[in-house]
Amino acid sequence: MKIGIPRGLLYYYYFPLWKTFYENLGFKIILSPETNKSILDLGVKTCVDEACLPVKVFHGHVEYLKDKVDFLFIPRHTSLSYGEFTCPKLCGLPEMIINSITKLPKVIKPDFNLHGKNINIDKTIKEMIEPLNINIKQARLAFFNGLEQIRIHKEKVFKEFHFKYHSKRLLVLSHPYTLYDSFINMNLLKKLENMGYLVITIDNIEDIKINYYAGKLPKKMFWTFGRQLIGSGLYGIAEKEKIGIDGIIYLSSFACGLDSIIADYIERQIRRRNNIPFIQLIIDEHTGEAGLNTRIEAFTEMMERRKLYDSNFSSYGKCIYRS
Amino acid sequence: MIVTFPHMGNVYIGAKVLMEGLGVDIVIPPPSSDKTLEIGSTYSTEFICAPLKINIGNYIESIKKGADTVLITGSNGPCRFGFYGVIEQEILRDMGYDVEFIIFEAPEGDVGELIRRIQKATKTRNIGRIAKQIIKAQRAIITADRLERDMLNIEAREVKKGSIRMLRKIYKDEVEKVKGEKELMNLIKNTYNEMTKVQINKDHIPLKIGLIGEIYTLIEPYINFHVEEKLANLGVEVHRSLYIGDWLSEHLVYRPMGLTKEVKIRKAAKPYLDRCIGGHAWETIGYAAHYCQSGYDGIIQLLPFGCMPEIVAESILPTIQRDYNIPLMTLVLDELTGDTGYLTRLEAFVDMIERKRERRK
Numbered sequence: 001m002k003i004g005i006p007r008g009l010l011y012y013y014y015f016p017l018w019k020t021f022y023e024n025l026g027f028k029i030i031l032s033p034e035t036n037k038s039i040l041d042l043g044v045k046t047c048v049d050e051a052c053l054p055v056k057v058f059h060g061h062v063e064y065l066k067d068k069v070d071f072l073f074i075p076r077h078t079s080l081s082y083g084e085f086t087c088p089k090l091c092g093l094p095e096m097i098i099n100s101i102t103k104l105p106k107v108i109k110p111d112f113n114l115h116g117k118n119i120n121i122d123k124t125i126k127e128m129i130e131p132l133n134i135n136i137k138q139a140r141l142a143f144f145n146g147l148e149q150i151r152i153h154k155e156k157v158f159k160e161f162h163f164k165y166h167s168k169r170l171l172v173l174s175h176p177y178t179l180y181d182s183f184i185n186m187n188l189l190k191k192l193e194n195m196g197y198l199v200i201t202i203d204n205i206e207d208i209k210i211n212y213y214a215g216k217l218p219k220k221m222f223w224t225f226g227r228q229l230i231g232s233g234l235y236g237i238a239e240k241e242k243i244g245i246d247g248i249i250y251l252s253s254f255a256c257g258l259d260s261i262i263a264d265y266i267e268r269q270i271r272r273r274n275n276i277p278f279i280q281l282i283i284d285e286h287t288g289e290a291g292l293n294t295r296i297e298a299f300t301e302m303m304e305r306r307k308l309y310d311s312n313f314s315s316y317g318k319c320i321y322r323s
Numbered sequence: 324m325i326v327t328f329p330h331m332g333n334v335y336i337g338a339k340v341l342m343e344g345l346g347v348d349i350v351i352p353p354p355s356s357d358k359t360l361e362i363g364s365t366y367s368t369e370f371i372c373a374p375l376k377i378n379i380g381n382y383i384e385s386i387k388k389g390a391d392t393v394l395i396t397g398s399n400g401p402c403r404f405g406f407y408g409v410i411e412q413e414i415l416r417d418m419g420y421d422v423e424f425i426i427f428e429a430p431e432g433d434v435g436e437l438i439r440r441i442q443k444a445t446k447t448r449n450i451g452r453i454a455k456q457i458i459k460a461q462r463a464i465i466t467a468d469r470l471e472r473d474m475l476n477i478e479a480r481e482v483k484k485g486s487i488r489m490l491r492k493i494y495k496d497e498v499e500k501v502k503g504e505k506e507l508m509n510l511i512k513n514t515y516n517e518m519t520k521v522q523i524n525k526d527h528i529p530l531k532i533g534l535i536g537e538i539y540t541l542i543e544p545y546i547n548f549h550v551e552e553k554l555a556n557l558g559v560e561v562h563r564s565l566y567i568g569d570w571l572s573e574h575l576v577y578r579p580m581g582l583t584k585e586v587k588i589r590k591a592a593k594p595y596l597d598r599c600i601g602g603h604a605w606e607t608i609g610y611a612a613h614y615c616q617s618g619y620d621g622i623i624q625l626l627p628f629g630c631m632p633e634i635v636a637e638s639i640l641p642t643i644q645r646d647y648n649i650p651l652m653t654l655v656l657d658e659l660t661g662d663t664g665y666l667t668r669l670e671a672f673v674d675m676i677e678r679k680r681e682r683r684k
């Protein structure tokens with residue numbers, strides 16, 4: 001039996017869990033390929049026009065997979081952390097898919113919800129095996145094996161980052177599905193690396209810093225990615241010398257609801273202090289690579305210029321986690 | 324302290340009754356207009372949802388008339404509305420205005436803090452007095468909502484087109500001037516008297532259209548180009564899914580007791596969406612199915628550009644449309660929507676469902 005997993009949205013965080021879970025239970029995982037032009041086109045064709053690029057791309061992955069598998073895995077991520085939510089589009093993802101794409105195989109749509117005080121993991125596990133005729137005890141075990149894989153994966157990302165060395169550093173703020181999908185972001189990370197930058201993302205910043213700075217907001221930030229992005233952004237502004245970053249790039253999808261709040265908040269703080277170069281790059285299905293390159297080049301040039309003339313700016317090469 | 328607040332349908336009527344009754348100085352923002360939106364768009368980020376932009380315009384126009392404190396409600400997610408207060412303060416600060424915000428919400432569940440904020444805004448510690456005034460304010464809103472609903476129903480059937488429109492204009496001018504609950508209720512009563520004089524065409528069986536969508540775009544006539552009046556003018560009976568008075572009683576009375584008035588709507592929504600995903604998507608879906616089951620001729624969904632929960636709802640609606648075979652139209656509203664193009668689309672939609680009804684006969 002084959003279970004299809006679309007390579008989009010929170011795949012970039014939770015795939016180790018899903019894969020381990022179903023493989024432990026004896027299923028074959030079919031993962032859609034990395035996003036490409038034809039997947040994007042399928043997404044644009046099937047998804048409502050108003051949606052953002054990552055959601056359209058996800059639709060494309062589903063359309064690609066639908067006749068190659070027996071079951072389709074479309075997770076609903078209501079909440080990733082206590083007291084927090086995700087974007088309404090992630091909360092309603094299974095409904096968007098089921099009503100936009102025809103001739104789907106049987107859909108598995110577990111709800112991952114860590115919002116309340118009493119979280120019910122068992123319910124999620126049951127939803128993960130609902131149409132599959134699997135013993136719940138076995139499933140529980142598989143689930144906890146999966147969680148372990150996530151931990152290992154996270155550690156690996158964290159460690160890999162530490163072995164990298166570049167003299168110049170940049171903070172790139174973005175949701176994981178725009179950050180790590182190199183088709184969506186037109187290879188932004190690789191481009192920056194080739195220009196000699198070490199890219200720091202929300203995944204390389206310690207929670208303690210993120211939470212400290214996110215806590216400075218006048219109100220609790222109730223989106224998980226929102227907290228991470230704002231915490232990282234404010235950290236970058238306040239401790240840029242210590243981190244050693246020369247600038248901040250905020251990579252957004254066109255019409256992203258969360259970013260209209262988060263990026264705006266960060267930009268206003270930066271504008272008031274005028275202490276670090278900042279740019280918001282906005283992408284959608286019509287974005288041309290040439291235009292994006294020009295903007296990145298102009299930005300990095302500006303950054304370098306500022307570094308030359310800005311006497312308080314000389315702290316590259318430091319390890320960000322020391323002290 | 325001179326307070327102001329953003330416009331949203333008949334909220335201003337309640338705010339007047341509440342604050343004037345408690346002796347707090349209040350500035351009602353001038354009715355939202357293109358100028359209001361222009362101010363808001365200039366100073367807010369491009370991608371924020373339109374309600375926030377219009378709020379900013381409302382504040383600025385009120386500040387120019389002397390307001391120094393903004394009252395708004397809040398929420399704890401999952402939609403952007405929960406962060407309106409924070410961003411709006413940032414925007415006003417960057418514009419150089421020094422105003423205080425009092426946000427009616429219980430931060431992280433702290434009800435005591437909510438009560439303190441209410442006491443601060445109303446300048447009294449007497450909870451009983453505040454509660455009494457809140458009840459009056461809510462009654463005022465509900466009565467005004469009902470008046471408008473009745474006006475629309477008559478407008479759809481009036482013999483002499485434009486009679487109600489004239490009445491409405493007089494009422495709207497007067498309602499800004501009245502002071503206190505008593506005068507308001509009198510005005511409403513008089514308006515009803517005038518309405519009975521409007522001649523009705525008893526043979527006209529109007530088409531019925533249900534309006535669903537994001538709450539602000541549904542309720543604030545400026546942003547939806549007075550869609551209800553336009554439809555009524557075309558002889559259509561309109562029903563709108565959300566009213567501010569209902570919203571208040573749901574959130575002030577029912578929800579705190581763990582109840583909901585929306586059992587029927589949630590049941591209708593269930594085959595399509597069985598939970599809250601933020602904003603009013605659940606209601607949008609529930610009412611869409613409910614209108615289909617209740618013999619409506621068409622449904623129109625309204626949303627501001629980029630509205631996240633309504634985009635989810637928009638994906639679901641075609642299934643409902645197919646299941647019930649009822650025409651459905653989605654109207655996305657933003658600064659660029661022109662009044663004329665919009666009216667053309669409405670007219671075309673009404674024509675289409677009219678023809679559909681005739682074919683059925």
Ligand code: SF4
Nearest residue numbers: 052087089256257258
């Ligand atoms: S957070 Fe932004 S990019 Fe992500 S799904 Fe929501 S609107 Fe789209």
Ligand code: SF4
Nearest residue numbers: 372402404602630631
């Ligand atoms: S429901 Fe729509 S309009 Fe309201 S805050 Fe959310 S995105 Fe904005």
